[in-house]
Structures are given as structure tokens and as C-alpha cells.
Amino acid sequence: LIRHKMWKKLFARAIFQPSLRYCSLSYSTVASSCNTSVTEDGKKLHLVCDGERERRYHGIWLRHNCRCPQCLPVYSQQNIVHHSHLVDLKLANAKVEGNHVRVDWNSATGDHSCNFDIEWLKKYDYTTPGIHEERKKNELPLVAESLPTMKYDDIMSSTETYFEWMKQINFYGISLLKNVPTIDKHMIKVCEKIAEPQISAHQDVFDLIAVDNPTDIGYTNDDLYLHMDSNYFESPPGIMILFCLKFDDCIEGGESTFLDAYPVVEELRRKHPKHFEVLTRVPYINHRIHDSLDGLDAVRHKYSAPHISLDHHNQVCGISWSPHHHAPLLATEKEVEEYYEAFLLLSNMFDESPLKIVHKMKPGEAVVLNNHRVLHARNAFKTNGGERHIQGSYVNVDFFRSKFAVLSKQLNKEVSIKHMFNRSFVA
């Protein structure tokens, strides 16, 4: 088994170009002519490439991110530079050699050297004015004007179309997939295109049909106003897949509504900055409480977070909206007043947003949406003897991001991954 693994790795190495494997190794493009120097008594390295602005890198940052196999083992790519190497550190020398810069340091623990690929240095540049803002801008998602659509057969047969579909989900937060075979739990195949289904209390696939003694209002014929699922977890389900198995013609009502919360939240920031600020500061509590029922363990989940989470650039990095699961607000009297004003305002903005997409699902359609960003709702319905059967499943948001990133690299697509609203400070 071990030998087999070794051969598999060797084989893989032969197939994949090194540049796809590691971020750090050679990006084989011809580097423009560059010059380098050490300044501030060994504190910083200056890199000037033809026609480009000067870039600077701290010696300590370089040492910490040394790319040599001693510091960054080849297979695990884990940073094993001990913090003791960063003490009393100075840059001794730096020299451009072809595509890379050879850097030498002295420190309390001794001397060390490394070759830094120039393209890698440019990719991780942190001193060019406006570079951080530019990167942030590239992460901003796009807003769909209408429901993006794809066909099931196309994504299953063509890698290009599969990539476009993943791009729709990342950029717009939602995608409608048509012509999925109406076989029970067939949407698992859709999940598997992204990653393994995320196991939740609903197991891997849950059925949205009315039951007696529902543990959740989803399992009724009632209407559900705009919300996200399961905000009582630190990491709510990421990508949600709603697959319509059956939707008889005699059914009255039951239309689904989808709304991209991100542009509405940004509109709130522009038009009512004070209310926006309140919703980033006063947390609300989301709870899920039920006793043991039908094989489900009793739970007492409670999570408090603000409706809107901001990162260090004041960019929205997380949205939480689950009014059905609100627990009584615990805040000071002044905060309670502020909160309700802002909460009701945003709620109203969601209800009246022109960006709402109302769609009556047909059997064979699957809606894939980012549960951290897109709100969903459904109208109440009367079965009139018919059947409305929707199946749902979730995929972990981190696995989705990973799959999309891997796919774009493998297909050599130059694409900036948009933010998934998973509260990360970078996309």
C-alpha cells in the first residue's frame, strides 16, 4: 500500500506541472529585469522591476515565509520556522538570479539562505499603495439581474460548463439547474460535483414535506418568510441544494422566493449608515431547541452574532438572517431600541427589494444557493390532494470554495474568487 502510494505520487508529479502543485515554486514566465537591495540596516529588502513601482519586504517576513524545504517541507507545505529564528534577525544580502532573488540572513540562531521566486514575491506584495484595497475589490461578489441557469446534462458532460456553473454559485450566490432526473435523492450527484454532502441534523438529504409534530417549521405547508438556514451554528450550512422531486399541478401556492442579501445590506449602508452600524454591533441570538424526537437528539443550540459581520477593511464578510429562530434579545435598553429600529428597517428592505426572484419550482429543477448570502422563502400552499416534495441537502462552504479554486487552477482560468460570506477576512 505504501509503495503504491509512492508510485501514485511519482506518477502525479509527472503529469502535473510543478507550478500547479505549489504556490512557491517556479512560475516559469520570463521575469522582467529586476534589481534588489537591502536597506534600513538589514531590516528591509527592496525589489524594483522594470516599469513597476518599488516593492519592499521586511527581512522578518521573508525569513518567516522561507520557501526552502528545511522551512517548508515539500509534501506537507507546512511552515516549520521556529519563532526563535526570528529574533535578532537581519538581512545580510540579496541578489537577483534569473527568476528569483537569493536572500541571506543573520540571526541569533545562525545564518540562513533562501531563493524567493520573483512572481511569488509579486503575488504576496504588501507595500504597493492601494494593493490591499485592490485585492478587496476583486473579492466583491456580483449581483445577478435574473436567476442564472444551467442544464444538468451540460455540467455533467462538459468541464467548461461545470466551471461556469461553479462560477455562477461563487459570483452570484445562486444558480438554477434544470433537467435533473427526478429520482429520489438524485441531487446527491449534484452535491458530489461540489463535495461530499455536509452531514447535518437532517442527515445527508432532508425531505421538505408536512409532518405531524414538526421539529422545524420547514416541515409544514405554511409559508416561510425570507431567511437563511441554521444560523444557530458557528458555521451554518454553506451551499444549499433544493431539489424539486414532485410539484403537482393541482397545488395552489408554494412558490419559492430567493433574494441576494448582499446588495440590500450594501444599500442599507449607503442610505441608513446609522442603522447599518447598529446591525454590525448589537448581536442577536439564534437558537434551536427541541427534545429528542424521531431519532434526533435533544439540542439546545444558541449562537449570538451580529446580523452583519465586517472585516478589517469594513467590508461585509458575513450575513446572518434567521428570524424564525430568534431568541429574546439580550442587550442594554438603548441597544434594544436601536436594534429593533434597524432590524425592522432591514426586514422591510428585504421584503420590498426589487431584486427578489420568485420562482415556482418544477420537477427536475434544483436551486443551488449560498446559504450565507442568499435568503430563501416559500409561499404557503394547499395540496388539494396533490404532492409537493422538495428535497434538500447542504455542502460545506469551505469545500465549495476549495473545489472552485482547484477547478480554476486546473483549467488555467484567471479568476478572482469572490467572497463566500463565511466570515473570513479574505475570500
Add this chain to the structure above:
Amino acid sequence: LGDRQVSGMFSRCATFSVYRASKSLFLPATSILKPSSIAVRLINDYSTRSNCQPLIYRDPTKSSFDYTEKAVIGSGFRVSTADDGKKLKLICKKDGEMRYHGVWLRHNCRCPECYAHAAHNTTVRPEHLTGDNKILAAELKDDIVHVTFHNHTALYPVDWLKEHAYSNPDILYRKHKEAEPLVAKSLPVSDYNEVVHTKEGQYKWLRQLNFYGVSLIKNGPADRNTVRKIADRIGYIQESVYGELFHVKTIPDPDNLSYSSNDLIFHMDLLYDESPGGIQMLHCINNDHCVEGGESIILDAYPVIKQLREEYPEYFNTLCTLPVPYMKIDYVDEKKYDMKFARPHITLDKYGEVSAIRWNPPGQYAISVPEDKVEEYYTAFIQLSKMFAESDLKMVHRLEPGEMMTFNNRRMLHGRNSFKQNGGLRHLQGLYIKADFLRSKFIVLSNELGKKEHTKRVFIDNMFE
């Protein structure tokens, strides 16, 4: 009345004292139980001397309208409207005055129309709250507070209202303080059979995990999948890039240094995830006698970070603000990954307490911060690294076959010494469970067993516990 045997545990004591009072006043006891004006005065006088604890212990798992025992009047509460109908006032001698906004009350109405008790969902929609939330009248009847709005009469059990009081910030802060974690002086230990087969044992283990962040389960079998049996005692398994169950043993060309015989510096796992692996379980299947070294080391990051805050507040502040990227990049193996997540090392909650910790130097990638912040970052990073490495609080233990180290991967740092196999085998099997379950299961069991202990913070980045 002079009877000082009133205590929180003795739920009927107030009734008893009233009965004794009635005897001394030569009034039949039964007349006290009817709300006659004399009795009301008596009860109110009594309430001025007692605390306003509810007379009947309420099982928090039950809907507030389930229990049929009605408290005797004289629970010591009074209600009135305030601020021209904007607020409700609930007055209790011990806790003083508690105020509730009309809109808050309307939103949280506990009547069966507004609150689906089985599913614990509110059916009050945001649009119901945009109208007039003026309180027209308020009344306390049989321990239920009736609040009249223009289009609805809302109902709340009086204890429930008291429990959810928010107008006194000290009470809110006190509740938050109750969730302050405890620091273990030595490695807490549990017994496998007790954990798996008894509720008390399960509770004891969960309590150790919740309060101290770690528990070593001893006397278990050294079988594969035993770790699943322990997982069942808390929640469902959280899948990671390493699958549902992972194996820690040496392999050639490891995609993670844990699969080598190197030492591992203090770290947390899976920080490139939105919700990193919560409870980690490491079950020792093999650790042959000839294997030298390989001791597991666990360190509670929380007190060390507290110490950093006290001794170097500027460094603490830096580590709370500058984001650090964690990545998992693997394009070689069959399953390829490109995961990235960035947050500061330390996240603070609403009260400025530590609510999340991210510390994984081997998984950390090149920081991308403004030029003038780089040195500041490294000074703080080096200081905290040193404090972790030199901390006296670390617990070292060589896992024997059958033993299982369970710990909160969001709070405890783990590492290990390097080892020499000498022809033997060192094999651990592990899994993760979301840390959200550490608090949920603990609360469920605590209620079930009548322990009434509050959960501590489990570092899942929530704004308050």
C-alpha cells in the same frame, strides 16, 4: 415572620411560612390561599423580607405553560406600565425594577398563537412589529403577565420575564461572567465505561471538556472505531479534509507533518475552515513499548492569552486586529484542496472577552498587512509563541493503547514530542465534532440530570454566552 429557612432548593417554603403566619394570626390556612385583601397585604409584607425566587422550580426544557402547579400568590412580583406605555415594569424586591420595551415584548410573546412551543419557534413576523407597540395595560394573574396591545394580548410566565430581563446591565454581565472557563491544574480524567454506559459518567466527561477544555478517557478498548462510540455521546461527526475518521501514523511523503515522526509544535487543527474542528478525539490504538518518545502535550491557550493581555496589552491588541491567513493547498494527492481562511489570532466578544482563538503556526501563510504593521505583528507573534512554549500549564502524557485524549480544538493547543519507532507502531485514530455540540449537549444533560450548571464559553466565536 422570622422563618429564615427559605432557600432556593426548598420550593414550598414560602407556602409553609405563609401557613405558619396564618396560624399565628388565627386565620384558617385556606383563607390565605385565596386572594383576600388581608392575605395580599400579608404576602406582600412577607415578600419584602424574602427573595423573589420562583416558588416552583421550572424545568427549562418544558414549555412554560406545561406545568400545572400554580404558585401561590405572593411570589413577590408586581407589574405596571411605564414611559407612557412604551415599557413594562416588573418589580421585585430583591432584583428591583426590570423594564421591557413594548416591541421586545410583542416580538417575544409566549402565548400559543405566537410561540410554537414544540419547535420553539416564534411565529411573530417582523411586519407585526412595525405598527403600534404601545402597552395599553399590564396585569399579573396567577404568575402569568398579561400585556395588552391594541391588537393582541400577550402572555408571559413571570419567571420567564425575570430570567430574560435586560434592563440591568450588571445582570447581563454577571450571566456572561458565569460562562468564564476554568483552568485545570492537572489533566482531567474520565473512565470509558462510565462515559459510554452511564449518564453521570457522560456528564462528568462533558463537564471536564466544557469547563477545562480537555479530558483523558482511560480504560477503553484499543479497537478501531471505539472513537465513534465516544463521538455518539456528544454529537455527530464533523467531516474534514482528512475524512470522517483520520489515522495518525507515519507514512512516507506525508501531506501533513502529523503523519511523520517529527515533533509538532503547539497548534490547533483545521483553521482554514469557517468552523474549525471542534472537539478532537485522539484514540490510541497502538503505541508499542519500543517506541521512544511521542508524548502528547496539551496546553490551555486561554489562560496564556489572558496573561499576554495583562503583561503586554499592546501585543494582545495587535493580535486581535491583524488578520492571519490559513491555507491548505494540495494539488498532488487524488483529492485536491485549495482552502483559505483569514482571521486575527484572537477574536473578542461583546464584553471584550476572548471568544475565539486561532493559533496554528505550521498552517499559517504569508501575512498581508500594511507595511507599518508588520514589525508590530511579529513582535506580538514571537512573544505569544514564547509564552506558549514556556508555559507551566502544559500537560504531557504518553498515550497508552485504549486511552483517548479528548479536547476542545478551539481552545487547547496540542503538540507532541518527536519519536523513534524502533520497529514498533504508533497509531492514533481521531475525529472532530463541532464545538457547538459541546455546549448544546452539556446543557441538555445538565437539565436532564438536574445539575443546573451553566455552560462555559467554548470559543466558537459567539458574541456572548
